[in-house]
Amino acid sequence: MAQPYEERNSAVKTRRQQEDQRRMAFRRAIEDHTDQRQLRLETADYPDLSAINYWQASSASGRRSAQPTR
Secondary structure, three states, X not given: XXXXXXXXXXXXXXXXXXXXXXXXHHHHHHHHHHHHHHHHHHHOXXXXXXXXXXXXXXXXXXXXXXXXXX
16 A cells, blocks of 8 residues: 655655764764874874873773762
């Protein structure tokens, strides 16, 4: 049985929106990766900075894993 035009049209719109959302998420991931890579390249000239970032990252992750007190 054939679907009414409105149902087919809304299904097409929904599928296109989902495809657009996936495409944008993929694009954001690529842009984030590119930005991080560029930052790493720019900070590679400063070896002391990587040590600071390591200690900041390890202390931040330690704070996130702590359970809140009641």
